[in-house]
Amino acid sequence: MKRLLMTGVCFGIVLLSTFALTLWLVGMPRSFYDFNLMQAITPAVQIAIAIGLAFFVNIKLSNQSKRNELLISKLEQYESSIGQLHGFAMEYMENKKSDLEPEILHALKDVSKHIDVLKKIDDHFDFKLSYAPRDMEKDFIDYKKSLTGESFKQKGVTYSTGQKNRVEKIRNRMEERIMLQKLKLYS
Numbered sequence: 001m002k003r004l005l006m007t008g009v010c011f012g013i014v015l016l017s018t019f020a021l022t023l024w025l026v027g028m029p030r031s032f033y034d035f036n037l038m039q040a041i042t043p044a045v046q047i048a049i050a051i052g053l054a055f056f057v058n059i060k061l062s063n064q065s066k067r068n069e070l071l072i073s074k075l076e077q078y079e080s081s082i083g084q085l086h087g088f089a090m091e092y093m094e095n096k097k098s099d100l101e102p103e104i105l106h107a108l109k110d111v112s113k114h115i116d117v118l119k120k121i122d123d124h125f126d127f128k129l130s131y132a133p134r135d136m137e138k139d140f141i142d143y144k145k146s147l148t149g150e151s152f153k154q155k156g157v158t159y160s161t162g163q164k165n166r167v168e169k170i171r172n173r174m175e176e177r178i179m180l181q182k183l184k185l186y187s
Helices: 002-026 037-095 098-124 133-147 161-186
Strands: none
Touching: 037 098, 037 133, 037 161, 098 133, 133 161
16 A cells, blocks of 8 residues: 555656646746647656556566566475485485385475465466476376385385386476476576
């Protein structure tokens, strides 16, 4: 409300000053009958329209920029949580350390939370992400199935090279899609 009031006051000052400047440029009339109101008002209205249009465009671009910053920030958090999960997953697949199982489960929940936040953001904005949260969720479920399939939490069972490659392939696909989405938002 304060911002709107200050904008209105500034706009009024600009309008009055342009009117006074126009009268000065056109010349003060020698008498009442020499004064042409339309000749004095026309430049003032044109300047007021230009200022109003610039103000409107500035607000729209500012809102769009803030929205993009929010989306990029959330995408980076999502990407970071995927990287953390993948780090735990690769170490677990190599060594089968049971102390990493709770870390992996926590990281899986963290990635899931980030997807839920991105879903809410995507539903709120009229601009839709090209890498939609539903696609993120499908990739995440594929990743989770590949990681926590038959070998997870089972003693003595090791991950095959094919399972490791599948986890790596899905993670690379997710990273690539996130990068492309961020590039689209930056442009």
